Amino acid sequence: MLLHLPTLFITFRWIDAFDILLVAILLYQLYNLVKGTPAVSVFFGIITIYVVWILVRALDMKLFGTILGKFIDVGVIAVIVVFQQELRRFLLFIGSNEFLGRSKFLGKIFYPAKHSFTDEYAKVDFTPLITACFKMSESKTGALIVLARNSDLAVYINSGEAIDSGLSERMIENIFFKNSPLHDGAVIIKGSRIIAARCVLPVTEKEQFPAHYGMRHRAAVGITESTDAIAISVSEQTGSVSLSVNGTIRANLTPEKLKQYLEQEMGKN
Numbered sequence: 001m002l003l004h005l006p007t008l009f010i011t012f013r014w015i016d017a018f019d020i021l022l023v024a025i026l027l028y029q030l031y032n033l034v035k036g037t038p039a040v041s042v043f044f045g046i047i048t049i050y051v052v053w054i055l056v057r058a059l060d061m062k063l064f065g066t067i068l069g070k071f072i073d074v075g076v077i078a079v080i081v082v083f084q085q086e087l088r089r090f091l092l093f094i095g096s097n098e099f100l101g102r103s104k105f106l107g108k109i110f111y112p113a114k115h116s117f118t119d120e121y122a123k124v125d126f127t128p129l130i131t132a133c134f135k136m137s138e139s140k141t142g143a144l145i146v147l148a149r150n151s152d153l154a155v156y157i158n159s160g161e162a163i164d165s166g167l168s169e170r171m172i173e174n175i176f177f178k179n180s181p182l183h184d185g186a187v188i189i190k191g192s193r194i195i196a197a198r199c200v201l202p203v204t205e206k207e208q209f210p211a212h213y214g215m216r217h218r219a220a221v222g223i224t225e226s227t228d229a230i231a232i233s234v235s236e237q238t239g240s241v242s243l244s245v246n247g248t249i250r251a252n253l254t255p256e257k258l259k260q261y262l263e264q265e266m267g268k269n
Contacts, residue, residue, distance in 0.1 A: 120191035121147075121266040124167070129189075130255050130262075132172035133234055133241050142236030143176040144186040144216045146201070147266075151227035157188055160199030167192045176234075186219065186231075202226055204247070213249075220244040230265050232258070 027047070053068040129145070136143050146153070161182060165171055167189060175197050176183045185198035201219040209218065220231035225247040233242045242251040243261050250261065 124192045124266075126259055126262045128167060128169040129172065129232075130258055132169040133232055133258065134255055135169070135173060136176055136234045137239040137241050140236055140239045141173075141176055141178060141234065142183075142214075142216055143172075143232070143234040144201070144220060145172070145232040146186050146188045146199070146220075146223055147230050147232070147262075148188060148190045148195075149228045149230070149266075151229055153188055153227060153229060156186070156199050156201055156223070157196045160185055160188070160196040162196050163194050165194045167194055186223075201231075206247075217242060217244075217249060221247055221249055224248075230262075 049068065050072065053065070053072055056065045056068055133143065133145070146156070163175075171194060172187065174180060175187055175194075182197040186201050187197045188195045188199050202222040202225075203215065203218040204221040204225055206221070209221070214235065214237065216233045216235070220233040220242065221244045223229055223231055224244045228246075231244040233244065234240070235242070240251055241253045241258060242249050243253060243258060244250075245261075245265060250257075253261070
């Protein structure tokens with residue numbers, strides 16, 4: 001038998017408490033996706049309107065409720081347009097191994113035969129990549145390198161020039177040589193293969209992004225916000241080597257630290 005707790009105008013059941021908990025978790029995840037971007041103000045505006053609408057319905061204010069109801073109906077389309085990038089990231093998170101794969105049981109159900117990125121990078125030696133990055137750092141040659149994981153980067157790969165070359169120090173340096181036609185843009189790597197160069201990446205929309213970072217760093221953070229890829233950037237101004245993961249950036253890395261982070265993110269330790 002269900003227990004009903006009397007309140008001013010509604011009944012409260014245990015399933016309602018569970019419902020509120022799920023909504024709170026959902027809102028928290030959505031807030032994390034829009035935090036630090038211009039969309040956060042829109043997010044709070046929508047939440048405020050929705051809370052007012054719920055109160056109006058509970059108080060049976062029919063005229064005001066009808067007006068807000070029409071706004072809510074149209075607002076669904078507006079949310080899809082305004083939060084296009086954020087919704088894509090949220091759906092990517094829900095559908096990725098990061099969300100379902102935490103449980104081995106769920107991972108087997110939803111990804112029974114999926115090839116994990118850890119298998120692709122299991123035997124990859126990151127030394128040529130790290131050496132190339134710090135040689136370019138010494139000469140202050142700008143570079144942007146993306147390492148694909150589970151996300152499909154086909155859209156970004158198709159925006160550049162297909163290469164399909166082995167991963168080597170000399171190849172990376174040649175691509176980012178200042179007079180090379182491929183140096184402007186990003187290189188995308190899958191496993192031990194360089195897939196494409198001169199690729200166009202999305203840039204971060206964070207309002208509080210440090211002003212001293214250039215467009216390469218913005219693109220490095222941007223690609224890791226919208227996908228689960230990781231990105232290495234070499235500053236053309238300072239020579240600083242940075243690693244971007246999940247929308248955050250770790251700057252001024254040493255070769256040892258970069259190797260440690262790469263092996264950690266690729267599941268090699």
